Amino acid sequence: MTHAPSADDRFAPSAAFAAKAHVTADQYQAMYNASIQDPERFWAEHGKRIDWIKPFTKVKSTSFAPGKIDIKWFEDGTLNVSANCIDRHLETRGDQTAIIWEPDDPKDAAQHITYKELHRRTCRMANILETMGVRRGDRVVIYLPMIPEAAYAMLACARIGAVHSIVFAGFSPDALGTRINGCDAKVVITADHAPRGGRSTPLKSNTDAALLHCKDSVKCLVVRRTGGQTSWADGRDFDYNEMAMEADDYCAPAEMGAEDPLFILYTSGSTGQPKGVVHSSGGYLAYAAMTHQYTFDYHDGDIFWCTADVGWVTGHSYIVYGPLANGATTIMFEGVPTYPDAGRFWEVCQKHKVNQFYTAPTALRALMAHGNGPVEKYDLSSIKVLGTVGEPINPEAWNWYNDVIGKGKCPIVDTWWQTETGGHLLTPLPGAIATKPGSATLPFFGVLPVILDPQTGVEITTTAAEGVLCIKDSWPGQMRTVYGDHERFEKTYFSDYKNYYFTGDGCRRDEDGYYWITGRVDDVINVSGHRMGTAEVESALVAHADVAEAAVVGYPHAIKGQGIYAYVTLMNGVEPSEDLRKDLVKWVRSEIGPIASPDLIQWAPGLPKTRSGKIMRRILRKIAENDHTTLGDISTLADPSVVDHLIEHRMNKV
Numbered sequence: 045m046t047h048a049p050s051a052d053d054r055f056a057p058s059a060a061f062a063a064k065a066h067v068t069a070d071q072y073q074a075m076y077n078a079s080i081q082d083p084e085r086f087w088a089e090h091g092k093r094i095d096w097i098k099p100f101t102k103v104k105s106t107s108f109a110p111g112k113i114d115i116k117w118f119e120d121g122t123l124n125v126s127a128n129c130i131d132r133h134l135e136t137r138g139d140q141t142a143i144i145w146e147p148d149d150p151k152d153a154a155q156h157i158t159y160k161e162l163h164r165r166t167c168r169m170a171n172i173l174e175t176m177g178v179r180r181g182d183r184v185v186i187y188l189p190m191i192p193e194a195a196y197a198m199l200a201c202a203r204i205g206a207v208h209s210i211v212f213a214g215f216s217p218d219a220l221g222t223r224i225n226g227c228d229a230k231v232v233i234t235a236d237h238a239p240r241g242g243r244s245t246p247l248k249s250n251t252d253a254a255l256l257h258c259k260d261s262v263k264c265l266v267v268r269r270t271g272g273q274t275s276w277a278d279g280r281d282f283d284y285n286e287m288a289m290e291a292d293d294y295c296a297p298a299e300m301g302a303e304d305p306l307f308i309l310y311t312s313g314s315t316g317q318p319k320g321v322v323h324s325s326g327g328y329l330a331y332a333a334m335t336h337q338y339t340f341d342y343h344d345g346d347i348f349w350c351t352a353d354v355g356w357v358t359g360h361s362y363i364v365y366g367p368l369a370n371g372a373t374t375i376m377f378e379g380v381p382t383y384p385d386a387g388r389f390w391e392v393c394q395k396h397k398v399n400q401f402y403t404a405p406t407a408l409r410a411l412m413a414h415g416n417g418p419v420e421k422y423d424l425s426s427i428k429v430l431g432t433v434g435e436p437i438n439p440e441a442w443n444w445y446n447d448v449i450g451k452g453k454c455p456i457v458d459t460w461w462q463t464e465t466g467g468h469l470l471t472p473l474p475g476a477i478a479t480k481p482g483s484a485t486l487p488f489f490g491v492l493p494v495i496l497d498p499q500t501g502v503e504i505t506t507t508a509a510e511g512v513l514c515i516k517d518s519w520p521g522q523m524r525t526v527y528g529d530h531e532r533f534e535k536t537y538f539s540d541y542k543n544y545y546f547t548g549d550g551c552r553r554d555e556d557g558y559y560w561i562t563g564r565v566d567d568v569i570n571v572s573g574h575r576m577g578t579a580e581v582e583s584a585l586v587a588h589a590d591v592a593e594a595a596v597v598g599y600p601h602a603i604k605g606q607g608i609y610a611y612v613t614l615m616n617g618v619e620p621s622e623d624l625r626k627d628l629v630k631w632v633r634s635e636i637g638p639i640a641s642p643d644l645i646q647w648a649p650g651l652p653k654t655r656s657g658k659i660m661r662r663i664l665r666k667i668a669e670n671d672h673t674t675l676g677d678i679s680t681l682a683d684p685s686v687v688d689h690l691i692e693h694r695m696n697k698v
């Protein structure tokens with residue numbers, strides 16, 4: 045059924061789809077123009093999609109000017125994010141399902157949590173946190189599996205004005221400890237164990253290990269997910285299930301400023317430790333809600349499923365905040381796409397009659413490898429819109445998604461955005477914009493993308509252009525600062541190209557003005573849709589006693605998009621061996637987590653360096669990509685002969 049992909053393919057929304065859509069082609073153009081010509085007016089209007097306790101009078105106060113980076117939206121308004129996601133729906137849809145929870149094991153029953161129940165659960169969690177001493181502005185780390193309590197915890201923090209920071213449950217104790225310390229959290233919320241794909245991760249014992257490196261005052265709230273064995277520290281550990289039985293059903297939502305931080309989410313960059321991306325309350329929520337409605341053409345009564353984990357920004361904006369602000373029914377899935385078999389996603393789509401399905405290209409590639417059999421067993425006729433996020437989608441995967449999952453009748457929205465952007469910046473609107481496989485197409489309302497020449501930093505104004513992607517002006521969902529380090533915020537995003545927000549991505553704009561993301565231009569790699577700094581993996585490797593030096597690059601990987609390729613120089617006298625290789629992989633898993641495991645490790649007696657000692661990553665990337673015929677100029681190397689050795693012993697022999 046899948047036809048050979050071509051770069052010229054164009055898929056316009058059907059007339060039937062467009063007729064029911066929130067936004068058609070003409071409306072898109074008119075609304076986009078309005079949003080750019082008069083952002084104040086546009087956002088004054090769209091800021092009203094959320095409920096304000098005290099309405100804002102100021103709309104946009106933003107500056108990208110050097111030394112004065114300052115981003116504020118709706119700054120004098122007050123609101124409560126949890127009340128927006130729950131309370132305001134109680135009257136009209138209190139008995140409607142807010143969250144469908146689909147457990148890891150398909151033999152266990154799914155749970156349907158109504159808005160009323162969500163209100164009760166969130167209030168109880170909020171009261172528990174207050175009992176534990178959490179106050180407005182305090183930080184709470186959430187280290188939970190994909191269970192409804194993760195949403196209760198997020199919304200409970202928002203309710204009392206605490207700032208949550210979710211740490212993906214796949215991260216190691218070390219990574220968890222660093223983040224608890226990084227944001228000086230008062231409480232960490234975890235579970236006994238996390239079932240996933242038929243296996244189980246001992247989250248509580250990971251947390252115990254992390255807390256050994258944290259202040260004694262950090263308290264731990266434990267949700268019993270499996271009832272499995274855990275150790276217990278009286279005075280420090282609190283039993284959520286027990287406390288929830290006693291806790292009061294009501295907790296008043298705190299009146300928060302639009303610019304009060306809602307959450308911190310750590311993400312990788314090209315240098316140093318992950319940084320804490322800070323998002324606001326008002327602008328973030330308005331943007332998450334608006335993009336959720338328009339990008340997915342969400343209508344009342346639709347069942348929305350985003351397969352991400354709440355540990356990533358996609359889960360924040362499109363499992364919890366966007367959908368719930370819109371009064372949607374959102375699915376939270378605890379499992380993985382291939383457990384118990386490669387039909388699981390489609391079984392869940394059929395079972396819950398999913399209308400919008402949003403996933404990552406890496407998952408599609410993995411499922412595609414199992415053929416069409418596991419798809420054809422299920423009725424997918426409820427699906428109206430398909431979405432992708434996290435990395436560029438290759439045309440083969442796009443066509444499979446379109447033909448086999450969407451049966452050629454569901455628009456595909458390829459959404460480009462980042463932890464930093466809070467919501468979609470480049471994306472088709474499904475009733476308005478003809479798609480081209482592999483292109484995130486056009487900007488969302490209020491977004492001004494520009495392509496700069498990477499060398500000169502000058503804006504390329506021709507329609508067809510290639511260079512680095514920057515954004516010229518602020519949008520409400522933009523991050524506000526790096527937690528505790530506003531200077532780093534400016535240095536990372538506003539210093540390479542002055543007066544622009546620099547995305548870190550390379551990009552091409554075609555003759556139709558469509559944007560094609562070409563991948564990161566910095567030392568960030570994208571492994572299975574997870575963002576990773578090569579510097580983080582390198583510092584984990586050099587922390588091993590046998591490692592003298594390490595350089596990490598990405599290389600093309602059929603399923604993961606990019607794999608992790610590590611060049612390792614051992615300490616004098618240490619002999620390379622298969623055992624050591626395995627040991628290093630294990631080491632990185634324990635330092636960061638399984639997602640950071642190197643796929644290939646090459647022993648490198650020497651690394652290509654400039655005379656000033658800088659590692660020439662460009663060369664290492666080429667060797668890892670098996671593209672060593674075009675290494676470019678290596679005359680500036682201190683010792684060009686190391687390159688021949690590396691080529692001869694390269695790991696990626698295809």
Ligand code: 6R9
Nearest residue numbers: 433434435436458459460461462463561575
């Ligand atoms: C939401 C999310 C951000 C980086 C981003 C880019 C890549 C995301 C993409 C995409 C091509 C898409 N990326 N979506 N590349 N097409 N549709 O993924 O956030 O984890 O911060 O990653 O992911 O390189 O800069 P985050």
